[in-house]
Amino acid sequence: MSKLVADLAGGCLLLPLLVLVVAVVTGQDGHAIDLDAVLNGISGAHLLGTDALGRDVLARLSEGLQLSLLVGLTVVLFGSMVGISIGMLAGWTGGWVDALLMRVADIVLSFPGILLAIALAAMLGPGIDNLVMALVAVGWVGFARLSRSQVLSFKSVPFVEAAIANGSGVPYIAVRHLLPNIAAPLLVEASFGLAAVIIGEAGLSFLGVGVQSPEASLGTMIREGTSLMLVSPSLVVWPGLVLFSLVMAVNLLGDALRDKLDVRMDCK
Numbered sequence: 001m002s003k004l005v006a007d008l009a010g011g012c013l014l015l016p017l018l019v020l021v022v023a024v025v026t027g028q029d030g031h032a033i034d035l036d037a038v039l040n041g042i043s044g045a046h047l048l049g050t051d052a053l054g055r056d057v058l059a060r061l062s063e064g065l066q067l068s069l070l071v072g073l074t075v076v077l078f079g080s081m082v083g084i085s086i087g088m089l090a091g092w093t094g095g096w097v098d099a100l101l102m103r104v105a106d107i108v109l110s111f112p113g114i115l116l117a118i119a120l121a122a123m124l125g126p127g128i129d130n131l132v133m134a135l136v137a138v139g140w141v142g143f144a145r146l147s148r149s150q151v152l153s154f155k156s157v158p159f160v161e162a163a164i165a166n167g168s169g170v171p172y173i174a175v176r177h178l179l180p181n182i183a184a185p186l187l188v189e190a191s192f193g194l195a196a197v198i199i200g201e202a203g204l205s206f207l208g209v210g211v212q213s214p215e216a217s218l219g220t221m222i223r224e225g226t227s228l229m230l231v232s233p234s235l236v237v238w239p240g241l242v243l244f245s246l247v248m249a250v251n252l253l254g255d256a257l258r259d260k261l262d263v264r265m266d267c268k
Contacts, residue, residue: 012249016065016242022047023062030059030216039232051221051235052228061242063216068246071128072197075135076190079197082136083143084186088174090144091151102148105141113138117200121209131210135200139193146189150182184261191254195247202243218243 026047034054041049048057090101108116117138124130154160154177163173204210205219213220218239225235 008252010249012245012252015245016249019058019061019065019242023058026056026058028056028059030055030063031214032056039228048238049232049234051224051232057235057238060216060221061218061238064218064221064239065242065246067128067211067215067217068198068201068243071132071135071201072194074132075139075197075201076194078132079136079139079193080143080186080190083140084147084179086140087144087147087149088151088178091148092155092170092174098148101144105144108138108141113196114200114203117204118207118209121204126209126212128211128215131201131204134204135197138200139197142189142193143186146185147182150185151178154178154181188254188258188261191250191257195250195254198243198247198250 028046032055034050037046037050037054038052039050040046040054043049046056046058048061051057051060086101090098117134120134120137121131124134160173160177163177168176201210202217202219202222205217206223208223211217211220213224221239222236225232225239228235
């Protein structure tokens with residue numbers, strides 16, 4: 001089953017990879033405005049046509065795809081660092097520290113994630129840096145809850161108790177014993193989190209509180225193309241297809257990782 005899922009993920013990755021490779025080969029500038037080539041169709045000079053300002057759609061797709069991946073990986077990196085640190089601290093310390101940190105996590109979870117991200121991004125203002133901070137503020141909770149539950153299950157295992165009895169410090173135990181043993185579920189969580197962040201970035205950019213023009217984003221490209229749907233529907237179709245393919249590929253890779261790394265699946 002995991003091989004089939006991996007094959008499907010590879011098929012979904014084909015379109016984003018093709019966009020990146022062909023955009024490099026053609027060498028078009030996604031920011032170059034050509035008012036003489038407004039809303040041109042497919043041609044040798046512009047393989048996917050041009051937008052309302054005469055900019056090459058393929059080049060902007062490539063730039064938007066790269067930005068989505070950059071934002072996604074950055075948010076997952078910092079969100080996982082914050083969440084894992086908080087979760088491990090809560091699980092290891094217990095008591096009022098655990099209760100306080102988990103109540104904060106519950107408060108964040110009580111709001112719909114996308115609405116909370118919209119509110120934070122609107123307060124911070126548009127821009128990539130603020131977008132990343134807003135998504136990190138929402139995305140750390142899953143890592144915190146998962147790492148806490150994993151630490152609670154490993155606190156009483158013999159090799160951790162032996163390390164404590166040997167006088168090892170908490171940082172050493174966390175890095176040497178706990179993290180390697182809880183890495184697999186956290187990796188799966190990161191893969192699904194990456195897909196959620198990519199959708200979140202596109203959604204916030206579509207609503208105008210994320211990436212701003214002239215920077216290319218799949219979300220901003222869809223927003224700009226909605227007013228021209230009857231004239232040039234490809235301005236919405238292409239970024240939508242690329243976004244769908246990318247998110248589907250990441251989700252399928254997460255499924256394949258879960259099937260591969262989950263020991264319980266091997267026992268069935």
